[in-house]
Amino acid sequence: MGLTLQTLVNKRELGLSVRTGAEHLDREVRWALVSEHPDPAVFLEGGEFVLTTGSRLPSSASERRRYVSRLGGAGAVALGFGLSSQAPEVPGELVEAAELASLPLLSVPEETAFADISRYVSNCIADEQQRALTFAVSAQRDLARAALSPNVAREVVNRLAKALRCWVLLLDHEGELRAGTAAGRIHLSRVRIDLARLRDGGTGRSLSMTVGGDSVVLMSLVVGGRVRGFLAVGRSLAFTSSDQAIIVTAVSLLCADLQGMGGTLDTARRHRLAVIKIAIAGELALAESTSAVLETGWPEGDLRVALLGVPARHEVELLECAENDQALLSLGALVAVWDKGRVVVLMPHAEGDIRTLESLLRQVPYARGAVSEPTPGRELPDAWRRVHSVFNAAPDASRKLVVAGDVATMGLMRHLMSPEARGWAETLLQPLTDNSGKSKIDLRHTLWTFLAHNGQVDASASALGIHRHTLRYRMSKVAEALGCDMDDPATRAELWFALQLDDQP
Structure with missing residues (x-):
């Protein structure tokens, strides 16, 4: 004081x-x-x-x-x-x-x-302010040195607790403890109650409250516009403005650490995708040697390849759920982003593997997928083509996993795989392809979603995350570009088959 x-x-x-x-x-x-x-x-x-x-x-x-x-x-x-x-x-x-x-x-x-x-x-006040400033600068420098530690997060927590004589809790985005002082752990359950209030607010948010008689500051760690964790700091004395400046410094360092971890994570994702692409291209030996060099791991034995998809607004959630799924981790599965809103999984055949994927789809809204039968690694290219075709041809039913056992599951589509049919599909859809290069609006994806939902405006708009009036406007642009009547059932059927054919690898 x-x-x-x-x-x-x-x-x-x-x-x-x-x-x-x-x-x-x-x-x-x-x-x-x-x-x-x-x-x-x-x-x-x-x-x-x-x-x-x-x-x-x-x-x-x-x-x-x-x-x-x-x-x-x-x-x-x-x-x-x-x-x-x-x-x-x-x-x-x-x-x-x-x-x-x-x-x-x-x-x-x-x-x-x-x-x-x-x-x-x-x-006296001037002297006190100078002491507070000197203390804050010294504490901030000490915290900055924590960035050189092998475990940045734990070191920041320990140095912050020592500087402010307080307890500290560092939580991940789900509220799980990453690091913390012994005195802070007794407040963990109470602090978790207030995390929802921070998740529901905007970025750069914080809360001041009282927990067990202590003054507590709870701050969110925001990286890339998303909440990636939380920092809780508490003690019996109220925090001064200089104390709060030190806490803000700690938050900045923790966010920088998370961003660095994100960079490492992005690199790992690119490595896994590279290995998967090599494997489904038929270069099995090269895929195995590349996985060893990039340290991605390689699933042994017969394999399943799966393609999972969600609307664009849920793609990050699907990827993170797949990457953190304990069953997939224990199997040594490779997970990567294949395309916008789509995730590919390469996993070894094991008891309960289908149930694992079904459970994963249930965790993410509007998720669906297709998976191959167990197949030897050398047959992955054919298995992938079947999975890709079945995923595109299957009904857009959320939380539904389709097993691509045979090309026959594609029904009528198996009779339309000629080069002539594909050329017709490409020509028919070319105006939408040309439009995508001129506009930020993906009219092709809008059309695909509209047809997949049987032309139902509300369901299609919900899947795209847009207003129904916006969907109607986009569909008018589709009709204008293609020169067709979208109310004609025959036109819709032709466009649906064209999309399936043009999506074949």
């Missing part, structure tokens, strides 16, 4: 005497205000030691009580009465009023100028 009334009383050169309120001398003084105004409360911001000679004090006891009450209500920490030849003693009514309002009342001897008190308070 900074300058207190007790500090002023202990300063012998000032000669201050306590007339009432000795039990409140621990109050912090933020400024000394000299005022002879009959109602100085209007000028107060809180924390002021008000000094007066009493020359304009009200004469009646009731008015003096009101004067003192107004000071206390406005946040004054004490009243100083300057003694003089005209007022050698503090008026009794003023003492009684101060006692009633629980406002400390100090007498100032005639030889002590108010300017001396103001100067002393100002110097």
